[in-house]
Amino acid sequence: MATDTTQANPPSPAAPPAPTVPTASPPAATPQHHFLPQVRWTLWCVAGGIVTVAAFFGIHWWSYRLSHSITEDAFVEAHIVNIAPQMVSGRIVRFLVEENDHVKEGQALAEVEPVHYRDLVEQARGKLDLAEAELKRQEAGLAKLKKEVPLQVDVAKETLAGARTEETRAKDNLKLTTDEVNKTIEEAHAAVEVAKANLTLAKQEYDRFTELAAQDATPKRRADEVTRAYDAAKAELRLAEAKLAKAEAARTRIEVANRDLEVARTLVAKASKALDLAETGYDQIREVELLVGVKKEMVKDAQIGLTTAEHEFQFTQVLAPFPGVVVKRYRSLGDFVSAGTPILSMYNPDLIYVTANLEENRLRGVAPGNPVELQLNAFAEPFHGRVVWINKSTGAQFALMPRNVVSGEFTWVVQRVPVRIAIEKDDRWPLLRAGLSVRAVISHGPGDPEWAEQASREMADLEARYNRAKE
Numbered sequence: 001m002a003t004d005t006t007q008a009n010p011p012s013p014a015a016p017p018a019p020t021v022p023t024a025s026p027p028a029a030t031p032q033h034h035f036l037p038q039v040r041w042t043l044w045c046v047a048g049g050i051v052t053v054a055a056f057f058g059i060h061w062w063s064y065r066l067s068h069s070i071t072e073d074a075f076v077e078a079h080i081v082n083i084a085p086q087m088v089s090g091r092i093v094r095f096l097v098e099e100n101d102h103v104k105e106g107q108a109l110a111e112v113e114p115v116h117y118r119d120l121v122e123q124a125r126g127k128l129d130l131a132e133a134e135l136k137r138q139e140a141g142l143a144k145l146k147k148e149v150p151l152q153v154d155v156a157k158e159t160l161a162g163a164r165t166e167e168t169r170a171k172d173n174l175k176l177t178t179d180e181v182n183k184t185i186e187e188a189h190a191a192v193e194v195a196k197a198n199l200t201l202a203k204q205e206y207d208r209f210t211e212l213a214a215q216d217a218t219p220k221r222r223a224d225e226v227t228r229a230y231d232a233a234k235a236e237l238r239l240a241e242a243k244l245a246k247a248e249a250a251r252t253r254i255e256v257a258n259r260d261l262e263v264a265r266t267l268v269a270k271a272s273k274a275l276d277l278a279e280t281g282y283d284q285i286r287e288v289e290l291l292v293g294v295k296k297e298m299v300k301d302a303q304i305g306l307t308t309a310e311h312e313f314q315f316t317q318v319l320a321p322f323p324g325v326v327v328k329r330y331r332s333l334g335d336f337v338s339a340g341t342p343i344l345s346m347y348n349p350d351l352i353y354v355t356a357n358l359e360e361n362r363l364r365g366v367a368p369g370n371p372v373e374l375q376l377n378a379f380a381e382p383f384h385g386r387v388v389w390i391n392k393s394t395g396a397q398f399a400l401m402p403r404n405v406v407s408g409e410f411t412w413v414v415q416r417v418p419v420r421i422a423i424e425k426d427d428r429w430p431l432l433r434a435g436l437s438v439r440a441v442i443s444h445g446p447g448d449p450e451w452a453e454q455a456s457r458e459m460a461d462l463e464a465r466y467n468r469a470k471e
Helices: 001-007 022-028 030-066 116-215 218-250 249-317 449-464
Strands: 067-076 080-081 090-095 107-112 318-319 324-329 344-347 353-361 369-378 383-390 414-422 437-443
Touching: 001 080, 001 369, 022 030, 067 414, 116 249, 218 249, 353 369, 353 437, 369 414, 414 437
Parallel strands: none
Antiparallel strands: 067 353, 067 437, 080 344, 090 107, 107 318, 324 344, 353 414, 369 383, 369 437, 383 414
């Protein structure tokens, strides 16, 4: 031990040189034995200091690890959106951006061959013009019908009223004619009977006076008077019979009146049918109104077709849906693309965050709102952030090859839970890139749920700001 210590600690330069006489070597060892306790004390002090410093830093490190969850399985992420032509296919005739270009909302990124879709717009516009012209024609016809049909109905009603008046007059005329003719016939019959009676009486007088005149038993003048009376009675009988014949002939007036009544009735029936026919004009109006409604729907369909064609023509211009940066181009000028085929990818630089895949045994003490130190290899100084939310599922649930423990074989593997972290903005924010590796140091604590909910809502609003459905 003494020899090793002597070799490890050479003599001090201030010691006198050893004598050449061999017998003088024992006195030279006296100073080394004198300094040996001091060396040991120094070594113990140094060792004690090292142990103290190690214990201090070890306790600090241990307490730091107990109060923080640390993972290097974390990355800067963004919502990378694949941009593709909507509803159109064709050859790319213009590419207006390159990778790493910053674009504004609505800026043209590329253009698909528009000739075919421009022709579709013109075709749809022609169909719309034709549908509108047909609608105007139907509306003009409807307006004409609405004017004509009421007039026709009024005329038909007046004609029917006149026909019914004429029918009533004909009925009255028939009744009057029938009564008059019948009375005339009755009077003629009565006159004939009177004339016959007078003739019979006159004949009796004539016969009596004729016999008397043959016997010269009566004056001649009286016989002449009886003869004249007899002749007059015969003439009156002939006159009465003539009047009776005339009265009988007047029955034709009844037939004429009947024919007039039949004609009047026919006119009433005809006028009634004409009124019914005129009133069917209202049905025609309703039919034309339905046709106008159909034509309006055709115009709407044509307008929708034109709007669709215009949208398709507009979709030949591939526009940026939000302000952001182009990170990848998948197609080149002249390539043929189909609707929905991505031609480039971009993301919104304002919507950048960190996703830390934290081991399940390090989740204790982690809560939404806890502060986080974000160490990136691309930056000398760390970023700071706060936990927004802790996912309700592990990443293994979405693996391409999910776990299958049905066979009975099981190997315990620590699962990782995605934790979203909002990054506090500073002057270096524009230098952040999606995909950068991060070492996340999450402080333990009760968290701040209200702040986390507000931060989550703000991130969702930022994403939805440029992705709302357009009216």
